Amino acid sequence: MAYPFSEIEPKWQAYWLQKKTFATDTTQTDKPKYYVLSMYPYPSGQGLHIGHPESYTAVDILARYKRHKGFEVLNPMGWDAFGLPAEQYAMKTNVHPRATTKENIDNFRRQLQAIGFSIDWDREVDTADPNYYKWTQWIFLQMYNAWFDTRAEKGRHIDELIAELQEKGTTDLPKPDNYRGPAWKFDGEGWKNMPTLEKQTFLANFRLVYEDEIPVNWCAELGTVLANEEVDEWVEKGYTVERRPTRQWMMRITAYADRLQSGHSTLDWPVSTIDMQTNWIGKSFGAEITFKTETGDDLRVFTTRPDTIFGATSMTIAPEHKLVEKLTTDEQRQQLEAYCNEAALKSELDRQTETEKTGVFTGSYAINPANGKRIPIWVADYVLISYGTGAIMAVPGQDERDWEFAEKFELPIIRTVQPPDDFEGKAYTGDGLAINSDFLNGLSIADAKEKMIEWVEAEGIGTAKVNYKLRDWLFSRQRYWGEPIPLARYENGIIEPIDVAELPVELPELEEFKPSGSTESPLALAEEWLNVEHPEYGPGRRETNTMPQWAGSCWYYIRYLDPDNSERLIDSEIEKRWLPVDFYIGGSEHAVTHLLYSRFWHQVLHDLGHLSCPEPFTRLLHQGMILGENSQKMSKSRGNVINSDDVIAEFGADALRMFEMFMGPLEMDKPWSSKGIEGIRRFLNRAWQMVVGDEKKPVVIEDREMTPEEERILHRTIKKVAEDIEGIRFNTAISALMIFVNEFLNVETKPKKAIEGFALLISPFAPHFAEEIWNRIGHEETIIYQLWPEYDPQKTQVDEIEIVLQVNSKIKDRITVPAGSTPDELEKIALENEMVKGLVDGKRVRKIVAVPDRLVNVIAT
RNA sequence: GCAGGAGUGGCGGAAUUGGCAGACGCGCUGGACUCAAAAUCCAGUGGGGCUUAAACCCCGUGUGGGUUCGACUCCCACCUCCUGCACCA
CATH class of the missing domain: 3.90.740.10 (Valyl/Leucyl/Isoleucyl-tRNA synthetase, editing domain)
Structure with missing residues (x-):
């Protein structure tokens, strides 16, 4: 009988959701913590294709494996919910981006749940949710009110700079490059007597967020600036993009160039990624x-x-x-x-x-x-x-x-x-x-x-x-669908942050999502929202720029740890215990953008005392791309996109997960193969046959002693699968599971210990299958928190082993010898071997190389 | 141009410290089951030579050299492909 995935998979998915099997307790201290993370998706209208689950499955395998190893695991998921496509759609249809986005998120969530990921769904984050972007704005203000003290190599609160200026002016302060403002040299009195506006100009030279007039790629039809890498795409679509100097908000990432560079030495990241960041920083x-x-x-x-x-x-x-x-x-x-x-x-x-x-x-x-x-x-x-x-x-x-x-x-x-x-x-x-x-x-x-x-x-x-080659980060966008920048500019020229108590600055409702007609974002049209009044400075306007899409993803890994905290960024006990992220998997296209920006924010938050560790992501890996069946990148225009729903309907979630991991090393690009996944289906059917059998011939599982051979296979498989999971070699771990099934399928009565072991070993890869067989063996409890089996190194050994006999480095014979024979013993055995004797006869033996358990090489001339 | 990565059967890929190249899977071939097909099961499957057959021999991990008893693995030079950056002084 075939593995009935269409009944079993939804059943366990419902069970996990209902019982909150994957809920993470961030407050407990009994178990060691393990935080795995995959780069969250932009919830597009197309839904999941088979490329998406690759990194999620890899992370899920690690999460499930670590649970079996006794860790308290956090495996979260969320949505990079701001983005241009939803806004473009709104411009065409006047459907609010929030509505489009919500619909897409619901679809993504359903699709992810249908793959059976062990995610704590109560921690979902949505960057476009005001409860989330309140804190994005809060971090922005932290950065606005921070400066980098080159003497301490550290970010500090701007008040500390003001205090220094009040005391002794610029006496001890290094002058920044490209300083613009009032005469540089002044003492404490000079500062106190300086007009407010001049003080503001002075401080702008130091703040980590500042305004600058720079040439940008301006697209009038879109009503926004475009990043350099976006220009080609829109020009191709027939839009005009011109260079135009505009006032933009910048983030002073260059102040952290050296820290971002030196931090690399503490990271277990791919060398290629560190190289790319190093080149980008360009010291x-x-x-x-x-x-x-x-x-x-x-x-x-x-x-x-x-x-x-x-x-x-x-x-x-x-x-x-x-x-x-x-x-x-x-x-x-x-x-x-x-x-x-x-x-x-x-x-x-x-x-x-x-x-x-x-x-x-x-x-x-x-x-x-x-x-x-x-x-x-x-x-x-x-x-x-x-x-x-x-x-x-x-x-x-x-x-x-x-x-x-x-x-x-x-x-x-x-x-x-x-x-x-x-x-x-x-x-x-x-x-x-x-x-x-x-x-x-x-x-x-x-x-x-x-x-x-x-x-x-x-x-x-x-x-x-x-x-440094690194440039400051152009941080403002003239878009509606992004986090409003929480600043206001008054008629007297003073710029003030919005009071923290007033956060979030929510996006106003608009009648239409058209460009404003000027270089400002559509927010400039929301008059009621726009105008503010200051008790001292009088009337003013809110900042109409919004943040780039990177902003929300700079810190989402923090929010997962304390998603409902409305009082502060994150509880400090949780932060101390759970950061940094232990293992992060995502696409290499973010090697210098997202991964550099989030390191920057993290370092600033660390300097300001909000986070205790200096780097956000300890270990990083990039998954390769899943290509279409024609070995080309999957895209709508090539018509080679494969939707995950279709694959699940035909083969099941376990097969999808296993096949994506079996195709090859995680970090490599690999083409999809509809024939290949049939091989995994066959394997799952055989495994089902091994454990359950069919009506005519149900499998007999007995709590009996294993034969030495059965024990050897079981222990070898435990060893191999565990080592391969730890080394992120999921393809070879799966091949070990296949060998196990090939060996046990035709055993008359199955030893219970071996089948239980197999259920645990396959559980990170095919979790629904594992739960079901665990249950059928007679366990009431979920398999999720069962401890991973230990292997006995002794039991992985064989008594006798076949080695190769070489004469002059050519293989001449194969013989079986006791495992662990010493070189001396092997040498003796080899010289007594008939084949070797015949070939060496009449020649002088010059040298014998004996490698235990492998070969003996007799050199004779 | 610079930086990083990769080249292994018909295909995806495996190979511990330099030690039996091709694990596992796909495909293919033959067989069993079937009226037949699908599914499933069993056997075989790098190329070539020789042979009734077995044995045996030769070649083989992008190319050319080198080190070594022994190289997919180490060293040198080169070729091809992918990815990123690109007039960064």
Whole structure:
């Protein structure tokens, strides 16, 4: 008889839900805790396809296994519920995104429950629920009211900065890069006498949330800015996207660049992910050096190669550099203005894909401080305003880009590192000794760098400097369906956070979900909601920007632990005991976005004393993609999407779960195979046959002694399955279960111990099946909290083992020897073997290699 | 260009510390059951040579070298594919 999944699976699903079998008690302290997490889904209208359950199943296996191992396990699920598709749909149909989203969530939940995941459904979070986003907004305000103290390498409350300013002004305070505001130097009195608005401007240089005017990808039809990676998609769909400078809220993630970098060493993450984050953060060491110009302005550059300064034959500045205007001579002005305008209109993408170097001479000159030479200043868009100082010293001899530029515009080239004799390339970026460099000559690159930095510091024209590729995080979106940013701006220019007591700032109801017509979000149309009144500052307006979709997912793993707490972010006892997440599984597409942003928030909350551990996710793994049957990515347009409901209807949830895990290593991409899942169905049917049998021939299970062979199979399977689960090798764990069934299927009467063991071993993979057979063996209690069987290493051993006999490394015979025979014994046995004797006869035995339980290799010539 | 990962039968994949390559599954072939088919069960299944058959021999883990008694595994060079970043000075 086949495994009757369509009766059994819904039965146990209902049982688990009703009995709250998977409820987690976060307050108990008897058991060790284990927190597993999978990246929660965006509840799209398409529902679950077979790609979704892959990571959920992997996490579920770990959760169920750890319960059997005596852990208190948390395995939660929730919804990344804000998002553009629901809002796009609202714009077309005027159906409220909340309605669409709720419907989708209900469908997702039903589909997930039909797969039998061991989730504590009482902890579900929904990022678009005001009870949830109240705390997203609360965290936002924490960050708004925080600054990074570079002296302590730590985030602190802004009040601590204000206290310092009141006492001694900026006396001990390091000046931030790109400081904008009132004159930097003042004492405590100076602060006290400063007008409120100026204080606000001053503090904005420090806050982890600040406003900036930056060029963004603006799409008028959508009425929103788009992230760089979103631009292509919408342009393809026929929308126009233009670059436009707009005031945006930013998060100062760059302040945490170093902490985000150094935190990696404590994480058990895939190296590739850590590498990606490392590249993204892009820490580099070098120097900032000031070049004097003939117009009297100082031009500051960042370079990682201060050792090459004697080869700096020109300077290049970005078109957006603030000195462009001043450095431009009248003869060059027309040409330069045209060039800068053109550069401003070009998207970042266009600028990147252009291969040919372009640029225009400003007409001005700077002085190379190392050798006093007069060098021309150019403007070129290969220099990026957003990295370093937006200006470089061009050293064509040692930099490929500068070489290309110098070649095209016929600028002089001086090598300052001696290339090897056979070097035929252009710019030489390899190792070598310094040449043409005065007092650096003969030094290695590293020594020359060090000496040059000492020199510029002594001359007072530069300092050693660390730079990062990481940029601050553009945090505002001009959308309706997102968390409102809880700030208000008053007519006197003062910006104030909304009082914490008034959180959440809920989304207003709108008549229509159309763009506002300006660069503001549709919230600008909700007049009643929009206008606020301050007792001191008078009338004002709420911030109309909303947060990006990342915001809610930056901290959802915290909310799961204390989902109903309306008093505080999380109970501190629960937080201390349950964070960090022990095991996190999700797609590698979030390697630098979600995973970097949530680490950032977590570190800030840690610094401010709200969380006790420094990192959120101890161990991380990325599941591979499940491809369509044609080995292509599943997508509607390719028509190869397979819905999980259909698979469950035909094969059952246990088969779906098992097959997804059996297809190959979790982290690998693998194509779906409708034939393949039939193999799993066959296996489950055989397993059912092994334990239950059919009406004609019901299986007899006896509480009898096992034969040594049966014991060996059972103990080996226990060992293999446990080791494979711990090592996340679910495919080979399942193959061990298959071998078990192949061995036991035709045994006359089944030993009860073996069948009970099998039920436990298969329970993380095929939980409905396991519950049912556990029950049929005669247990009243659920299998979920039964302890995992222990194996006896002795019982996994065989007495006799087949080994290979090699002569001159070629296999010549196989013989059976007592297990654990020593090399000496093996050697003796081998030399007495007829086959070996015959082959060695007349030759000299030079060497014998004997590996216990494996082989003997006789080398004879 | 830079960084990371992967190349093993017809297919998905397995192989502990360098020690019997191809576990397990799919597919295929043959057989049993059946009027027949499906399902199920049993046997076989890397390629080639030789043979009535068995035995036996040769080749084989992307390519070319190397280390070793022995290499899918370690080292060097290269090729192909995937993923991410990309004028970051």
